Amino acid sequence: MTWGVVLVTAAGCYLFKLAGLSLPRSLLSSPRVQRVAALLPVALLAALVGVQTFATGRSLVLDARAVGLLAAAVALAVRAPFLVVVVAAAAAAALVRALS
Amino acid sequence: MSADAPRIVVRDAVGVGTAVGTYGVSFGAVAVAAGFSVPQACALSVLAFTGASQFALVGVLGAGGGPVSGVATALLLGSRNALYGLRLASLLRLRGLGERVIGAQLVIDETTAMALARSAGEAARLAFWATGLSIYVVWNLATLLGALGAEALGDPAALGLDAAVPAAFLALLVPQLRDPLSRWTAVAGALVALALVPFAAPGVPVLAAGLVAVAAGGWRR
Numbered sequence: 244m245t246w247g248v249v250l251v252t253a254a255g256c257y258l259f260k261l262a263g264l265s266l267p268r269s270l271l272s273s274p275r276v277q278r279v280a281a282l283l284p285v286a287l288l289a290a291l292v293g294v295q296t297f298a299t300g301r302s303l304v305l306d307a308r309a310v311g312l313l314a315a316a317v318a319l320a321v322r323a324p325f326l327v328v329v330v331a332a333a334a335a336a337a338l339v340r341a342l343s
Numbered sequence: 344m345s346a347d348a349p350r351i352v353v354r355d356a357v358g359v360g361t362a363v364g365t366y367g368v369s370f371g372a373v374a375v376a377a378g379f380s381v382p383q384a385c386a387l388s389v390l391a392f393t394g395a396s397q398f399a400l401v402g403v404l405g406a407g408g409g410p411v412s413g414v415a416t417a418l419l420l421g422s423r424n425a426l427y428g429l430r431l432a433s434l435l436r437l438r439g440l441g442e443r444v445i446g447a448q449l450v451i452d453e454t455t456a457m458a459l460a461r462s463a464g465e466a467a468r469l470a471f472w473a474t475g476l477s478i479y480v481v482w483n484l485a486t487l488l489g490a491l492g493a494e495a496l497g498d499p500a501a502l503g504l505d506a507a508v509p510a511a512f513l514a515l516l517v518p519q520l521r522d523p524l525s526r527w528t529a530v531a532g533a534l535v536a537l538a539l540v541p542f543a544a545p546g547v548p549v550l551a552a553g554l555v556a557v558a559a560g561g562w563r564r
Binding site: 244245246247248249250251252253254255256257259260261262263264265266268270275277278279280281282283284285286287288289290291292293294295296297298299300301302303307308310311312314315316319324325326328329330331332333334335336337338340341 | 362368377378391393397403413427428429433451500503505508512529531535537540548560
């Protein structure tokens with residue numbers, strides 16, 4: 244990977260934080276803007292879950308990652324901490340691959 | 344003793360900081376599995392320091408997405424920190440350029456939640472700084488450990504690291520599904536992205552799902 248994507252992402256993320264602390268509060272007082280901003284991470288994270296589980300390039304696939312996601316969902320349902328959720332998914336997918 | 348007593352504020356902050364910071368292990372591991380070097384993974388944690396955006400960048404690029412869609416997804420996810428900053432500015436009363444420049448880097452989900460949970464101004468300030476600094480230290484050490492570990496272990500698919508990425512996104516998503524509108528937005532976002540997978544370059548379907556949020560949040564007054 245290039246350093247360009249690392250540095251542009253880092254600079255952009257930092258500038259958003261600094262802008263929030265520095266800009267006048269009235270700028271984002273519109274309820275519509277606030278609602279869109281609150282829903283943006285929801286839509287993007289859900290899309291990332293879907294695509295990162297069920298897509299390989301431009302194909303939709305069902306593979307060991309789906310079992311991993313199921314394990315993550317179970318771990319979340321019993322309120323396991325973040326690291327347990329992630330490790331459960333990785334372990335489940337690795338197990339399916341080792342067995343198949 | 345009041346819940347706003349400094350000792351209790353700091354104890355809670357360090358507890359959250361340690362718990363949240365350790366996620367950095369998984370970020371470091373998946374970043375290296377996605378093709379980033381150990382210094383690049385660490386640079387993202389030091390400089391970007393916002394988990395969802397970092398995971399998004401390495402997730403999209405690791406799955407073959409182009410740099411533009413990877414960076415755009417990361418920045419769209421990072422934009423919520425600006426809203427947190429707007430809410431925190433009056434509460435934190437950061438003094439001078441130095442406090443603002445350093446404090447800005449610590450404006451993330453957890454520091455905002457911990458600061459807003461305190462009633463009094465001084466306790467909120469202490470909660471923000473103590474939570475932010477402890478997450479920052481642990482997150483960066485954990486990133487280094489995870490990146491070195493993944494580099495030493497090798498084959499990411501055999502370790503299931505590709506399945507760890509969507510699991511991390513799911514764990515970040517679930518706490519945000521508080522009401523029917525957010526749940527339907529999540530379902531629609533995932534379906535729109537999956538429907539576009541065969542027709543668009545990798546990375547683009549996720550960005551298109553952002554339009555679902557614009558539609559869902561903007562259609563009512």
